Amino acid sequence: MKISVIGCGYLGAVHAAAMAELGHEVVGIDVDENKIRALSAGTAPFFEPGLPEILAAGIASGRLTFSSDMAAVQGxxxxxxxxxxxxxxxxxxxxLTYVDGAVDSLIPYLSQGSLVAGKSTVPVGTAARLAAKVKEAGSGALLAWNPEFLRExxxxxxTISPDRLVYGIPDGDEGVAAKALLDEVYAVALSRETPLVVTDYATAELVKVSANAFLATKISFINAMAEIAEVTGADVTQLADAIGFDARIGRRFLNAGVGFxxxxxxxDIRAFAARAEELGKGESVAFLKEVDSINLRRRQRVIDLVVDSFDGNIFGKRVAVLGLAFKPDSDDVRDSPALNVAAALKGLGAEVVATDPEAIANAARLHPQITYVADTRxxxxxxxxVVVVTEWKQFRELDPAEILPLVNRAFVVDGRNCLDAKAYRAAGWTYQGLGRP
Incomplete structure (x- = not known):
């Protein structure tokens, strides 16, 4: 099929390259000329394992192109x-400025039977509004909502092997036509019996935000238990293991630490709560405000542990911050707990030296006042x-005995509970985890 992808940020660039990998003819559109030049040259504008390979393959095959000209979507x-x-x-x-702008820019190039498929995460009700806009334009094009579930x-x-597909489509013949087009796009995944949910616009929109709200709630729940563990002497990691054996709960996303x-x-959880307020149902998701609050408190807890270790005064103290990205295998520092902790410690007067395998450049653009080095040692x-705030493999596998001579003071805060506490203590470190005795 010939496909266009409007927006070539994290979601769009991956989707475009993956669709080309599946054999489709794809054009990616973005207003950022620098991004288009980089992608056209086969250079990924962010770190994502596997993307450079399929990006290069798509361009080499001729199936994948990028442009800043919306006219390139023709056909x-x-x-x-x-x-x-x-x-x-x-x-x-x-x-929703960018979503509305994308649809408005597309309308002149839509034709009878073509399909606009939304992947962006939007407030419930957006798809119905956009469908009306597309219909009023009179091109005969249709609209569907096809949420993404990507993990950085x-x-x-x-994208290539999704764990489920969701189509939000209109009723009647229009829905049948929209489903047929999406089925053709995802033919490979469907041939592997990937679960498919075909539903209405509102449900498709809610699937994404409710999934994120649930995951955020699960993370904040175990972090709330970590707060209780810290004042009772319990071990939150063992607690998570024990309740995680319950099949109704599961162990994933029950890792206490510095938060999401x-x-x-x-x-997404903030926008979900805001949309619920607009709908007059704010009380239904009022708990999300506490989920957000718990999450932010854990960042402060890491900062407090470092400061308290110096009896409240960290001015001039050298603090090594290991990790800047919000999670490993990513260079994304948007709302990153790791970068937030580093910046806060710097603001309190510490000499912060931070490192990360991939996120240094992005972090330095936001917080140039921090000292960044590429080498962990x-x-x-x-x-x-030492503060570990992103659980990169390189940091998890450090030998505590080997690195002991490097430091001036053997004190480590494990902000992700990813280190071997016994090994660090045996090597002579003062080890402090979150929710662990």
Whole structure:
């Protein structure tokens, strides 16, 4: 099929390259000329495992092109909307400027039987409004909502081999036609018996935000238990193991630590709560405000543990911060707990030396006042305290005995509970986890 992808950020670039990998003819559209030049040259504008390979393969095959000219979508059967929906400035609600702008720009190029397929995470009710706009334009095009469920670090795999597909489509013959087009796009996944949910617009929109709300709630729940563990002497990691054996609960997303971040969970739960308020049902998701609050408290807890270790005064103390991305296998520092902790410690007067395998450049653009080094051992050298805030494999596998001579003071805060506490203590470190005795 001929496909266009409007928006070539994280979601759009991955989707475009993955669709080309599946054999479709794809054009990616973005207003950022620098991004288009980079993608056209086969250079991924962000770190995502597997993306450079399929990007290069798609371009080499001729199936994948990029352009800043919307006219390049001419003749495409499906147009995927993959633009950002950030928080509005000063509010929690989602800013739909880019979504509306993408649809408005597409309308002149739509034709009878073509399909606009939304992938961006939007407030419930957006798809119905956009469907009316597309219909009023009189092109005969249709609209569907096809939410994404990408995990950063696994986005290529999640696009090519998704764990489920969701189509939000209109009723009647229009819905039948929309489903047929989407089925053709995802023929490979469907041939592997990937679960498919065909539903209405509102349900499709709610699937994504409710999934993120549930995951955020699960993470904040175990972090709330960590707060209780810290005042009772319990071990939250053993607690998580024990309750995780219950099949109704499961162990995934029950890792206590510095909390969640990134470009999805924080903004999505806030936008969900804001939309519920608009619908007069704010009380239904009022708990999400506490989920957000617990999450932010854990960042402060890491900062407090470092400060308290110096009896309240960290001015001039050298603190090695291991990790800047919000999660491993990513260079994304949007709402990153790790970068937030580093910046806060710097603001309190510490000499912060931070490192990360992929996120240094992005972090430095936001917080140039921090000292960044590429080498972990250099970051550790002379440190009065070490804080692990992104669980990269390189940090998890550090030998506590080997790195002990590098530091000035053997004190470590394990902000992700990813280190071997016994090994660190046996090597002579003062080890402090979150929710662990």
């Amino acid at each position: 495409a059967q499906i147009h995927f909307i993959a633009v950002g929906t950030p928080q509005r400035k000063g509010e929690h609600a989602a800013d 670090g696994f986005a290529v795999e999640d 971040g990134g470009g999805c969970l924080p903004k 250099e970051a550790l050298t002379g440190a009065d305290a």
